[in-house]
Amino acid sequence: MLIISRFTNEQLRIDENITITVLSVDRAQARLGICVPTETRALRGEHYERNKSRNGATPKMFSQS
Numbered sequence: 001m002l003i004i005s006r007f008t009n010e011q012l013r014i015d016e017n018i019t020i021t022v023l024s025v026d027r028a029q030a031r032l033g034i035c036v037p038t039e040t041r042a043l044r045g046e047h048y049e050r051n052k053s054r055n056g057a058t059p060k061m062f063s064q065s
Contacts, residue, residue: 012020023031036042
């Protein structure tokens with residue numbers, strides 16, 4: 001696990017095609033913006049685990065808005 005500190009509007013880059021931006025921080029909650037290619041699966045952890053337990057397999061990708 002990588003643990004870093006970032007301020008609002010600072011970014012973390014993963015490879016060439018994934019960018020995570022800190023949009024805001026308020027007490028114990030951080031809002032993140034995540035840009036990924038459309039072919040990359042990006043699910044919130046609780047959605048992934050809930051769908052995995054329901055389906056018994058890797059969950060299907062949610063459509064991006």
